[in-house]
Amino acid sequence: MSDPLPAATGELRDGDLVLRPTRSTGGFDGFAVLVDDERVGSVALREESAGVRSARWxxxxxPDAMTWAVRTLRLVFDHTFGELGATRVEARVPVDRTADIRAASIAGMRREGVLRGGSDADRVLVARLADDPPLDSRDAFIAILNAGLPTKRVISQGLVRDPAGRVLMCELTYKTEWDLPGGVIEVGESPAVGLVRELSEELGVTVEVRGLLTVTWLPAWRGWDDACMFLFDLGVAEPEIVDTFDLQANEIAAVHWCTPDDLSARATAASQEMLRHVREGTVTAYRDAPLAP
Structure with a gap:
């Protein structure tokens, strides 16, 4: 830990908004936030390590708290990066303080994750770096949104049938139900390319994606977050193709050609329902899976 941050000696000003130094406590150097000489709140800085300051406010x-918070934080950035020579300002905001999290984002801080547990409630970690793009730039706008917008898990699965109409299913090592071949798509990877990769890794086979059959939204289930599942047509294959597979032993215990009765006994309710619609020709381009019991 480096030496404590010296007490601020001057006011920070942005028009009618003024940050006036107050007494330093607990390692924090505080400022009273005043608008037209009326105190509306406070903000404080503490040196965490060389070049790194943490902020709380x-x-x-x-009704004006959001505006004041954004303007206050931007003054703090100018002060810490310009006058103090810091390279990073960060804050740990309780997850239920959504207005403060939003203010931090608008001010130019990026969401970096959630700090869990300990004696405090879970806290969102946000930060701004001295060399981040200027706040009024397109690059800054995109970066802040990318850091804070929700993401959706994507799963790609492939439908392979034999000449008799049986469906290829995988017996998995990590859950009871059998599932269609496929898996979770990586960041920046297309669903179709990800499916080809998954089957190469898990079955040792190269497949041709023939087309999209349906996209199914899967609600949260057994501790898994919700996801969108892309079902691709992989065509018809002879039953003997399974003899050429090189199974990834830590995930795939076996593969099976399944009749509708087999699916009823082994597949999840969501997979059974989806495959029934495919079999009957009633599957739609987009669909919501029924809630699991």
């Missing part, structure tokens, strides 16, 4: 919950 309280601007209340009034």
């Amino acid at each position: 309280n601007l209340g919950t009034g």
